[in-house]
Amino acid sequence: MTTSYAIAVLPGDGIGPEVVACALEVLDAAEQRYGFTTERSTLAAGANHYLETGELFDAVEAQLRGNDAILFGSMGDPRVTPGILERGFILEMRQRFQQAANVRPVRLYPGVPTPIADLSPERCEMVIVRENTEGAYVGRGSTVHAGTPHAVAMQESLNTRAGIERVVDFSFRLALGRRKRLTLCHKTNILVAAGQLWQQVVAEVGERYPEVEVDYVHVDAMCFHLPLTPERFDVVVTDNLFGDIITDLGAVIQGGLGVATSANLNLDGSAPSMFEAIHGSAPDIAGTGLANPAGAILSLALMLGHLGEGEAARAVEAATVEVLGALPALAGAGMGATTSEIGARVAELVRDGRT
Amino acid sequence: MTTSYAIAVLPGDGIGPEVVACALEVLDAAEQRYGFTTERSTLAAGANHYLETGELFDAVEAQLRGNDAILFGSMGDPRVTPGILERGFILEMRQRFQQAANVRPVRLYPGVPTPIADLSPERCEMVIVRENTEGAYVGRGSTVHAGTPHAVAMQESLNTRAGIERVVDFSFRLALGRRKRLTLCHKTNILVAAGQLWQQVVAEVGERYPEVEVDYVHVDAMCFHLPLTPERFDVVVTDNLFGDIITDLGAVIQGGLGVATSANLNLDGSAPSMFEAIHGSAPDIAGTGLANPAGAILSLALMLGHLGEGEAARAVEAATVEVLGALPALAGAGMGATTSEIGARVAELVRDGRT
Numbered sequence: 187m188t189t190s191y192a193i194a195v196l197p198g199d200g201i202g203p204e205v206v207a208c209a210l211e212v213l214d215a216a217e218q219r220y221g222f223t224t225e226r227s228t229l230a231a232g233a234n235h236y237l238e239t240g241e242l243f244d245a246v247e248a249q250l251r252g253n254d255a256i257l258f259g260s261m262g263d264p265r266v267t268p269g270i271l272e273r274g275f276i277l278e279m280r281q282r283f284q285q286a287a288n289v290r291p292v293r294l295y296p297g298v299p300t301p302i303a304d305l306s307p308e309r310c311e312m313v314i315v316r317e318n319t320e321g322a323y324v325g326r327g328s329t330v331h332a333g334t335p336h337a338v339a340m341q342e343s344l345n346t347r348a349g350i351e352r353v354v355d356f357s358f359r360l361a362l363g364r365r366k367r368l369t370l371c372h373k374t375n376i377l378v379a380a381g382q383l384w385q386q387v388v389a390e391v392g393e394r395y396p397e398v399e400v401d402y403v404h405v406d407a408m409c410f411h412l413p414l415t416p417e418r419f420d421v422v423v424t425d426n427l428f429g430d431i432i433t434d435l436g437a438v439i440q441g442g443l444g445v446a447t448s449a450n451l452n453l454d455g456s457a458p459s460m461f462e463a464i465h466g467s468a469p470d471i472a473g474t475g476l477a478n479p480a481g482a483i484l485s486l487a488l489m490l491g492h493l494g495e496g497e498a499a500r501a502v503e504a505a506t507v508e509v510l511g512a513l514p515a516l517a518g519a520g521m522g523a524t525t526s527e528i529g530a531r532v533a534e535l536v537r538d539g540r541t
Numbered sequence: 542m543t544t545s546y547a548i549a550v551l552p553g554d555g556i557g558p559e560v561v562a563c564a565l566e567v568l569d570a571a572e573q574r575y576g577f578t579t580e581r582s583t584l585a586a587g588a589n590h591y592l593e594t595g596e597l598f599d600a601v602e603a604q605l606r607g608n609d610a611i612l613f614g615s616m617g618d619p620r621v622t623p624g625i626l627e628r629g630f631i632l633e634m635r636q637r638f639q640q641a642a643n644v645r646p647v648r649l650y651p652g653v654p655t656p657i658a659d660l661s662p663e664r665c666e667m668v669i670v671r672e673n674t675e676g677a678y679v680g681r682g683s684t685v686h687a688g689t690p691h692a693v694a695m696q697e698s699l700n701t702r703a704g705i706e707r708v709v710d711f712s713f714r715l716a717l718g719r720r721k722r723l724t725l726c727h728k729t730n731i732l733v734a735a736g737q738l739w740q741q742v743v744a745e746v747g748e749r750y751p752e753v754e755v756d757y758v759h760v761d762a763m764c765f766h767l768p769l770t771p772e773r774f775d776v777v778v779t780d781n782l783f784g785d786i787i788t789d790l791g792a793v794i795q796g797g798l799g800v801a802t803s804a805n806l807n808l809d810g811s812a813p814s815m816f817e818a819i820h821g822s823a824p825d826i827a828g829t830g831l832a833n834p835a836g837a838i839l840s841l842a843l844m845l846g847h848l849g850e851g852e853a854a855r856a857v858e859a860a861t862v863e864v865l866g867a868l869p870a871l872a873g874a875g876m877g878a879t880t881s882e883i884g885a886r887v888a889e890l891v892r893d894g895r896t
């Protein structure tokens with residue numbers, strides 16, 4: 187009997203399709219080597235599709251729902267008004283599929299240069315877990331007296347015990363399998379109502395995980411600690427907006443968006459989880475072979491781990507690290523290999539079982 | 542006739558008094574050299590004072606109000622519950638004295654090592670202007686069903702046209718005297734109500750400053766651009782919470798809290814402005830001579846500029862840069878000179894007119 191997984195693929199715009207193609211080639215190799223199969227459905231979505239059809243998440247929700255996982259390329263195009271795809275697709279998917287935890291590993295890969303002085307891979311090995319469905323991302327606000335000198339805009343951040351608890355519990359479990367250290371990142375001295383709820387939940391859930399040491403860092407201080415003392419962190423849990431900001435800082439530290447990945451995890455099995463590279467659609471380099479597919483391939487590794495194919499996940503990650511380490515430089519003309527060459531090399535290493 | 546300024550001095554806790562003492566020695570030198578005088582009143586405030594008396598901002602408001610400027614050391618002590626001094630003193634002062642703009646220059650000083658690879662002083666010369674009185678810092682929120690599984694915490698961000706306009710107008714004027722480039726930093730694709738108001742105000746006020754080029758960057762993307770392409774920025778204007786975060790990133794880039802300063806400016810003359818180093822009270826190194834007084838001395842320079850003593854301001858800054866550049870390293874035991882030695886050297890350069 188062979189295990190088969192239903193995978194929805196959303197290549198999206200710009201460099202999305204080409205980096206996803208690399209990830210799928212690596213997935214082929216992993217299937218051959220590790221003896222599972224996938225049933226893949228590729229769905230049109232993103233800026234180009236929206237411009238042609240006006241369709242957003244609604245149009246694909248039903249087709250996505252039955253899958254075991256979603257592999258996502260990237261979305262975006264300057265012709266689409268900012269906010270439309272973000273709110274109409276990405277946030278909509280996170281909400282409707284209850285992708286409660288946005289999980290972003292931050293680690294240095296040998297050979298991938300970090301812009302931070304004196305940082306070495308041993309000192310930087312953490313996972314940032316971002317609450318992914320609420321907080322300021324509920325997108326609710328109201329404006330009175332718009333267009334007048336007396337305009338007032340109120341923007342809400344809604345935080346529920348249930349929403350916080352599930353992501354905090356997930357983070358504790360993650361820490362338990364790692365270095366057993368959990369750091370809450372918030373701004374509790376200013377955002378008192380939300381901050382107190384986060385702190386209470388961390389304290390209460392923490393009682394179930396006495397082996398895990400709990401720490402707290404303000405989001406502004408995080409700008410210091412992340413680049414300068416990353417060894418302090420194992421698992422960092424934070425709210426939606428702070429997570430959006432500090433994970434980008436994490437990506438900078440690890441050498442840029444090229445290698446940063448994220449998993450949008452549904453934690454209760456009610457809908458599929460989604461895996462994506464963090465980079466954007468970079469329409470300016472689409473089709474030139476300059477895009478680095480490492481982020482997309484590493485997001486495939488996260489997906490395989492999530493599906494329970496741990497061995498395949500580790501092989502894909504190791505192969506990517508090896509290929510990255512052999513490249514002279516990472517971005518642009520200096521990468522030393524094209525997008526598809528990099529994909530082919532990783533696939534080859536995985537297929538031949540050389541990692 | 543000699544000009545005299547009334548200065549309130551709030552040394553505060555930990556290393557506050559010793560770095561402020563250095564700044565005052567430099568101020569003495571600047572007065573001698575540039576022929577103005579100050580009338581100084583030193584007021585007790587901060588964690589120790591609060592622990593002894595229970596007094597916060599209320600207790601000094603009247604004494605502070607009549608002054609031309611406030612020189613602030615630092616506040617904080619682990620024995621005081623987080624939030625009490627922040628909200629009861631610092632935010633209270635910003636609000637009641639309508640210190641509308643929190644201005645933080647981000648520049649590299651020769652000899653002060655930045656942790657960012659390949660960054661040079663020519664590439665990094667910006668000012669971040671943070672709205673300082675509203676947004677999420679209004680500190681309003683509410684919680685229902687606290688302590689139950691159904692708890693919900695709502696946290697508000699209040700943004701007024703008037704509050705945004707004054708800081709945006711200030712930022713345009715600042716840009717006009719510099720490289721004529723203003724960047725709005727926000728998260729308009731998610732925080733729609735607040736984001737639209739910010740964008741409208743920037744667009745409208747910008748019509749009065751057609752020479753200034755306007756740009757926009759999302760706060761998450763700022764984590765990339767600030768360290769990697771700082772040459773892109775001249776004046777950055779942003780909201781209170783985002784400003785809190787990105788200015789700390791700015792401080793990292795410029796080599797740490799030791800040299801970072803900020804001005805809390807009242808823009809309508811209704812109350813005094815406040816000048817402070819960004820570092821905390823660092824009680825662990827208080828009294829050891831290990832604290833770097835550069836931040837406090839540079840905040841004195843900002844204060845002198847604000848008072849209209851431009852020549853003195855430039856001299857103090859230049860002297861500080863010169864002394865910093867001659868130190869072997871910046872922090873801790875490797876600084877090569879004690880707190881008071883550094884202060885004395887800067888004062889000497891200023892007094893002798895050697896910068």
Ligand SMILES: CC(C)[C@H](C(=O)O)[C@@H](O)C(=O)O
Binds near residue numbers: 273761
């Ligand atoms: C595209 C945008 C909606 C999104 C976010 O703000 O969450 C992105 O920045 C991210 O971090 O995934």
Ligand SMILES: CC(C)[C@H](C(=O)O)[C@@H](O)C(=O)O
Binds near residue numbers: 376627632785
């Ligand atoms: C001390 C605290 C209230 C303050 C803030 O959050 O504004 C500090 O972080 C700052 O940036 O001045």
